[in-house]
Amino acid sequence: MVTKPHNAEFFDGKSAMARLVHARVMGDTLVISQTGATDVQWPLNNVELVSGGKPGQALRLKLHGDHGSRLTLPEGSAADAVIAAAPAILTGHKRRFWKGVGISVAVVLALGVAGYATLAVAPQALARFIPDEVVNSFADGLEKSVIKSSKRCDAPAGRDALNKIARRIVSGTEDPPTFSLRVFDIRQAGNKKLINAFALPGGRMVFSAGLIENADSADEVAGVLAHELGHVALRHPEAAIVRVYGVQMLLSLFTAGQGADSLGSIAGVIAVLRYSREAEAQADAYAVEVMENANVDPKGLRNFFARLIKKNTSTGGEAKADDSTSFRKRIEPLTDLFSTHPGTDDRIARLVPRPGGTEPAILSDAEWRALKAICK
Amino acid sequence: MSPPMFGQQSAENPPAGSEPVRIDYVAHPGLGGIAISNFFLNLITLSFYRFWAKTRVRRHIWSSVQVNGEPVEYTGTGKELFLGFVVIMALVFLPLTLIGVGLAAYFGPESAAVVAFQMMFALALITLYGFAIYRARRYRLSRTVWRGIRGALPGSAMSYSGKYFGSLLLAPMTLGWSTPAMNLILAEHITNDMRFGNVPFSFSGRSGPLYARYALCWFGSLLAFLTVIMLAVWLFASGAFDWLKPVFDAMVSDNQASSSADTAVGLAIFGGIVFAYLFYVAVKSTIWSFYTARELNVFAQYTRFSGAGFEFNATAWSLITLWLGNMALIILTLGIAQPFVEQRVMRYFVERLSVNGTVDFAAIEQSRARVDKRGEGLIDALDLDAF
Numbered sequence: 001m002v003t004k005p006h007n008a009e010f011f012d013g014k015s016a017m018a019r020l021v022h023a024r025v026m027g028d029t030l031v032i033s034q035t036g037a038t039d040v041q042w043p044l045n046n047v048e049l050v051s052g053g054k055p056g057q058a059l060r061l062k063l064h065g066d067h068g069s070r071l072t073l074p075e076g077s078a079a080d081a082v083i084a085a086a087p088a089i090l091t092g093h094k095r096r097f098w099k100g101v102g103i104s105v106a107v108v109l110a111l112g113v114a115g116y117a118t119l120a121v122a123p124q125a126l127a128r129f130i131p132d133e134v135v136n137s138f139a140d141g142l143e144k145s146v147i148k149s150s151k152r153c154d155a156p157a158g159r160d161a162l163n164k165i166a167r168r169i170v171s172g173t174e175d176p177p178t179f180s181l182r183v184f185d186i187r188q189a190g191n192k193k194l195i196n197a198f199a200l201p202g203g204r205m206v207f208s209a210g211l212i213e214n215a216d217s218a219d220e221v222a223g224v225l226a227h228e229l230g231h232v233a234l235r236h237p238e239a240a241i242v243r244v245y246g247v248q249m250l251l252s253l254f255t256a257g258q259g260a261d262s263l264g265s266i267a268g269v270i271a272v273l274r275y276s277r278e279a280e281a282q283a284d285a286y287a288v289e290v291m292e293n294a295n296v297d298p299k300g301l302r303n304f305f306a307r308l309i310k311k312n313t314s315t316g317g318e319a320k321a322d323d324s325t326s327f328r329k330r331i332e333p334l335t336d337l338f339s340t341h342p343g344t345d346d347r348i349a350r351l352v353p354r355p356g357g358t359e360p361a362i363l364s365d366a367e368w369r370a371l372k373a374i375c376k
Numbered sequence: 377m378s379p380p381m382f383g384q385q386s387a388e389n390p391p392a393g394s395e396p397v398r399i400d401y402v403a404h405p406g407l408g409g410i411a412i413s414n415f416f417l418n419l420i421t422l423s424f425y426r427f428w429a430k431t432r433v434r435r436h437i438w439s440s441v442q443v444n445g446e447p448v449e450y451t452g453t454g455k456e457l458f459l460g461f462v463v464i465m466a467l468v469f470l471p472l473t474l475i476g477v478g479l480a481a482y483f484g485p486e487s488a489a490v491v492a493f494q495m496m497f498a499l500a501l502i503t504l505y506g507f508a509i510y511r512a513r514r515y516r517l518s519r520t521v522w523r524g525i526r527g528a529l530p531g532s533a534m535s536y537s538g539k540y541f542g543s544l545l546l547a548p549m550t551l552g553w554s555t556p557a558m559n560l561i562l563a564e565h566i567t568n569d570m571r572f573g574n575v576p577f578s579f580s581g582r583s584g585p586l587y588a589r590y591a592l593c594w595f596g597s598l599l600a601f602l603t604v605i606m607l608a609v610w611l612f613a614s615g616a617f618d619w620l621k622p623v624f625d626a627m628v629s630d631n632q633a634s635s636s637a638d639t640a641v642g643l644a645i646f647g648g649i650v651f652a653y654l655f656y657v658a659v660k661s662t663i664w665s666f667y668t669a670r671e672l673n674v675f676a677q678y679t680r681f682s683g684a685g686f687e688f689n690a691t692a693w694s695l696i697t698l699w700l701g702n703m704a705l706i707i708l709t710l711g712i713a714q715p716f717v718e719q720r721v722m723r724y725f726v727e728r729l730s731v732n733g734t735v736d737f738a739a740i741e742q743s744r745a746r747v748d749k750r751g752e753g754l755i756d757a758l759d760l761d762a763f
Contacts, residue, residue: 011524016573017393017738018523050449051439060447067451068524068742100428100454104421107458111422134482245477 002026003085006078010034013068023073025085030061032071040069044086053083053090061089118246127238132202138241139201146186146198146206151375153183153209158374161367165222168362169229172293177233179203181225183212185375195308197224199231201238209375215304218363218371223301223351226290230283236275284347296362299353306348394734397684400442401726403719407436411715427461427756428454433715437722443522451526452519452751460515460753468754472497506540506562507533508754513566515751522572523737528745531569539565552594556586556671563675572681573740581678589670596663604655665695676729682740684733688725698724 005022010032012019021034030047032040042063050060050070059079061071073079083090162181170176186194186208193210200206205228207221215221231237275283284301291298363371414429431454438450476493483489510533517527543558560583567579669690676688702720705713 013524014742015738016523016525016740051447060449067521067526067747070449070521070524072446096453097428097432100425100431101417103455103458104417104425104428107424108421111424137482 003081005033006073006081008032008074008078009072010040011068011070012040013066013070021071023071023078023082025082030071030082030086042071045088047082047086047089048092049089052079059083119243122246123239123242124235126242127235130238130241135201135238135241139204139237142200143204143206146200147184148186150184150186153185153375155370155374155376157367157370158183158372161218161363161371162221162374164367165218165225165362165371168296169222169226169290169294172295173290176290177203177229179205179229179232181205181207183207183209183374185209197228199228199237201241203232205229205232212371212374214307216307217300217303218361218368219297219300220304221300221371222296222362223287223291223298223304226287226294226296227283227301229290230286231275231279233286234279234282236279236283239279240275280347281350284350288351295359297354297359298351302348302351302353305351309348393738394683394736395444396734397731398444399726399729399731401440401723402442402447403440403723404436407433407715407719410436411712414715415712424458427457430454430457433718436715437719438520440719441722441726446523449521450519451521452515456515456519456749456751457753457756460750461756462753463750464753464756472500502544503537503541504754505544506537509540510536510566511748512752512755515748517570518743518745518747519751524742525573525740526743526747528571528573528743529566529569530571530745531565536562536565536569553590556590557583559583559671560586560675563678567675567679571743571745573743575682575740578680579675579678581674585674586667586671589667593664593667596666597659600659600663601655661699662696665692665699668692669695682735684731684735687730687732689728689730694724694728 003025005024008021008023010019010021010023011017019034021032023030023032025031025044028044030042030044032042042061046064047061048064050062051057052059052075056075057079058075059073059082061073061082063069073082162183166181180203182205184206186196186206188194193213194208195210195214196208197211198206205225207224211224212221215224287301288298291301410429410432414425414432417425418429431450431452434450434452439447441448476490476497479487479489479493510529510531514529514533517529520527539558539561543554543562546554546558560581564579564581567577570577669692672690673688676686679686698720702717705717705720
């Protein structure tokens with residue numbers, strides 16, 4: 001296709017001088033000719049729209065990749081002729097628009113995947129690689145947030161009883177993880193006794209005095225201990241450290257470095273100590289196995305959970321203790337076991353009591369009374 | 377032929393190719409669609425579309441500005457802005473965050489090391505302000521094309537950044553009185569570095585003519601501040617805030633009783649900060665408009681390009697109405713109308729700017745300054761972007 005030459009205005013990209021030229025389409029080329037200079041040839045499939053293109057508008061064009069030269073065709077037949085020869089010129093901006101949308105959506109999806117990896121996959125995998133110093137400094141901070149100024153419960157007879165439970169729990173297990181266990185008289189708002197147990201990084205377990213006082217038998221305390229031992233063995237607290245730092249890093253990507261230290265806050269502590277349902281189920285499974293090996297009936301743990309749920313419901317607490325998605329639950333202080341150990345109803349179902357009831361007792365009555373009095 | 381000499385000569389005796397210069401804002405439709413689609417795309421991409429959104433708005437607004445009937449063109453792309461962001465994140469913010477996280481992990485989240493690091497981090501960000509402003513200006517000039525010729529800012533962002541940091545330090549030390557002098561130094565620096573094609577802009581003048589207005593606004597603000605304090609004291613004394621007490625008590629008793637005094641003080645401080653900020657914004661946008669108008673006009677007079685001088689016709693009242701209109705637009709549309717705010721600002725500047733004298737455009741050659749492949753990452757990260 002060859003059109004007749006049209007008058008046009010040309011800027012050569014070297015100076016701001018306007019040049020009057022003739023422009024015409026010859027085949028797939030836009031030929032720009034001026035007197036006294038060689039023709040400029042623009043391949044039509046490389047021509048881009050600068051502005052115009054609608055009826056009544058001058059058509060401003062440039063060559064892709066060339067930062068300077070511009071051609072202005074007056075409205076009417078000149079503009080129409082070029083558009084007729086290369087209608088794709090008018091749709092270039094649409095392609096550009098969808099490219100922008102595509103890249104930004106892809107970025108968000110990629111960040112979503114990175115975020116999922118940070119939350120769900122990476123922490124558990126990286127947990128074993130955290131240096132001991134980091135684990136300990138982190139555990140120190142968490143311990144402070146959990147026990148605050150609570151009194152340590154360390155009556156010798158009670159401590160001996162607790163040690164006996166611990167020894168019994170690991171008795172059948174080869175190569176159990178190293179752990180320490182201390183009891184503190186932790187109170188919550190209104191001076192109410194907290195009923196909870198924590199597995200902090202580095203194998204540091206903390207039981208609240210309320211938990212021991214609420215237990216009906218040594219089996220129950222042993223069950224909780226076995227469960228927390230599961231967290232320790234599976235490195236859930238260490239994984240939580242990675243998770244918290246990962247979330248901070250992602251947050252700082254969005255906020256450019258601000259808001260990067262929520263660690264000291266209550267929300268930060270909960271975020272670290274609150275495990276996923278999968279983690280709880282794994283710790284339960286570990287506990288059941290350990291109890292089997294130690295010849296301890298999982299019924300104790302089951303009873304303890306069941307009684308705690310009943311207690312929660314009757315005091316007007318949340319009817320379902322596994323309300324894990326509730327925002328309130330997430331920001332609430334450490335009120336009870338379920339604020340850090342979600343998903344209890346289905347968990348109880350999986351703690352199957354042993355049929356026989358032939359297990360040797362863990363503690364004698366005297367030892368059990370001593371344990372109950374560990375805070376006295 | 378050195379460009380400044382050229383400018384002086386042409387004012388006396390314009391060469392044959394010289395033209396007078398006329399700048400117009402010729403609005404064309406399409407910005408509404410851009411505003412709405414940008415808003416929703418930003419929403420679904422958690423704001424990652426913003427680089428392309430900005431680019432579309434600039435393309436539209438730039439092309440509405442006509443110099444001697446020929447529209448100005450914005451040639452930047454969203455990808456360039458996005459890559460600028462990625463590079464700044466990867467080279468500056470991610471390493472710094474990793475160091476901060478490492479320190480927090482090793483020494484504990486509230487340790488002295490972490491506090492010191494955070495303070496250094498904040499200080500480093502402040503020293504980057506001037507750098508970010510200069511680099512953003514350079515990017516925008518290099519993507520602004522008229523008659524096929526682009527702008528440029530080939531100077532050193534570092535030396536500008538030093539002056540900028542100095543102005544930030546001096547302002548509180550002099551209770552603000554260094555501002556006109558430092559603003560002049562900054563404007564002089566960046567304007568003298570600016571080029572269209574190979575021809576530089578030039579800026580020369582003194583800050584003296586700014587000080588009468590500055591004094592007026594400074595004492596005006598002081599008066600407004602004292603009036604508000606006295607009014608507040610009088611209102612408190614006369615019991616005008618008593619109705620707030622039950623609300624206050626209710627908020628306090630919601631928290632733990634032991635810390636109720638702390639909470640009350642905290643709430644009072646928070647309320648004070650919010651009020652102080654609103655007061656600052658109000659004073660800055662009303663009283664200080666008298667100074668801003670003067671500064672805009674004076675700085676325009678100090679600026680020359682080739683054989684042309686500039687005149688700007690800002691008034692305090694027009695700046696205030698511009699600001700009020702922009703606030704109303706943003707608030708009433710929940711931010712969707714942001715592109716129209718930018719359009720209003722561009723229009724304000726274009727319509728009040730006039731150019732006297734002539735420019736020999738045919739003699740202007742293409743800029744040979746290096747063109748950056750990316751742009752504005754830092755200013756985006758620092759959230760300094762004011763169009």
